[in-house]
Amino acid sequence: MxxxxxxxxxxxxxxxxxxxxxxxxxxxxxxxxxxxxxxxxxxxxxxxxxxxxxxxxxxxxxxxxxxxxxxSPPRDDIATERAWLDALSPLFAQYGATPPARLDTIxxxxxxxxxxxxxxxxxxxxxxxxxxxxxxxxxxxxxxxxxxxxxxxxxxxxxxxxxxxxxxxxxxxxxxxxxxxxxxxxxxxxxxxxxxxxxxxxxxxxxxxxxxxxxxxxxxxxxxxxxxxxxxxxxxxxxxxxxxxxxADPAYRAALAGPAALHTVMTPALSGRPARCLANRFTAWGEGQTGQVPDYPRAYHAGKALNAAAKARGEGGYGAQWAGQGAPLxxxxxxxxxxxxxxxxxxxx
Missing domain, CATH: 3.20.20.70 (Aldolase class I)
Structure with missing residues (x-):
């Protein structure tokens, strides 16, 4: 063809x-x-x-x-998801919020x-x-x-x-x-x-x-x-x-135009599947985690909730700011x- x-x-x-x-x-x-x-x-x-x-x-x-x-359909792994939400709780608390009670397949x-x-x-x-x-x-x-x-x-x-x-x-x-x-x-x-x-x-x-x-x-x-x-x-x-x-929101555009464009990261922390994005507060937190990440898209439920809580307090560094290695261009x-x-x-x- x-x-x-x-x-x-x-x-x-x-x-x-x-x-x-x-x-x-x-x-x-x-x-x-x-x-x-x-x-x-x-x-x-x-x-x-x-x-x-x-x-x-x-x-x-x-x-x-x-x-x-x-x-593929995500596994309903209660222990993994509970541990993930517990690990995220301090981040939510920084922005006056609490994580979801449970993760959903969004x-x-x-x-x-x-x-x-x-x-x-x-x-x-x-x-x-x-x-x-x-x-x-x-x-x-x-x-x-x-x-x-x-x-x-x-x-x-x-x-x-x-x-x-x-x-x-x-x-x-x-x-x-x-x-x-x-x-x-x-x-x-x-x-x-x-x-x-x-x-x-x-x-x-x-x-x-x-x-x-x-x-x-x-x-x-x-x-x-x-x-x-x-x-x-x-x-x-x-x-x-x-x-x-x-x-893309203003925080995303500003990050793309700044030093973060030179440092993209492949991480599963945001969504539950490996994805390349601009280095930001969420990717830095994810690099320090040793526990298992819940399956996609259930982990994304938590990531989106955290981003919404942070944005409500003026912090745009927890978004899914997808970008490839050519981002500086x-x-x-x-x-x-x-x-x-x-x-x-x-x-x-």
Missing amino acids: DIIAALDLAIPIIQAPMAGVSTPDMAATVSNAGGLGSIAVGATDATGAQAMIAAVRAQTDRPFNVNLFVH YQSFAHDDAMLAMLVATAPHVVSFHFGLPGPDRIAALKAAGCLLLASVTSPAEARAAYAAGIDAIVAQGYEAGGHRGMFDPAAPDDLLGTFALTRLLVADGKQPVIAAGGIMDGAGVRAALDLGAVAAQLGTAFIACPESS ARPLPAAVLIATIAAEMKEA
Whole structure:
């Protein structure tokens, strides 16, 4: 398949669907500028996702991507969760709050969300992508029958082979440099920590599917390098955080523009799964913890509650400030201007 033609990309750039950052406005703007915009709906339900899709379609008639989380159900480990909440209690107390009495599963996996599947089949977005794993054959077949192109994030050749066997149309090679949640299918499995350069070349050499390179790519020179490696497109996430269309809050934007951008951290402390973010008060606390972190997304319930309590007292250093290793190269440009700038840089490169 000529995935670039199928996606109708004038510029081989995909805006990464970073939950908490990407918005319908951003997705529409990127698509209108010739790239592929994305919205992340893993943190909402079918009704919320449908509203987001409608908001993008109100602003563009071009293809865009709808991204879903396909994580395994979390374990209900009372002892681990109680110990985690106890460890967090002093932090909550600093901001005049108490941790939740118990942790909840705040996000439903697409693997078991029948309402989300029905909504996607009915609305038939041009592109649907998966993170943390692959849905079952029945869900893949239903989306394909609806006319959706399917993408999946992978972090290893083994995951890429599984995506190929499942019928995924193109794979997103997520290098260890990438910001946000690491997309490995099983967070408890060994991780070879493959960088974008090596992973992209391994998957291109395998030759089974079109490869989209992701991780550490911030400008036209980076996109051109990814294409030279054999990728058909590059996915950029951190590059769009500083755009005005992003939903990043002022503390997040200030951290991205400061010294923290030089010191990103891969940590499970915020959400229960490894994720790369700017070094902040929460990551510093997490580095000192020796106890087991509750499963995703139950740990995220506590993290979000702590961030809300701290923000209410004027402290923005406990947020999930996702960012990749290329963070110092972020530019506070409108998304359309950023796309045009990257396209010009690609020609220069």
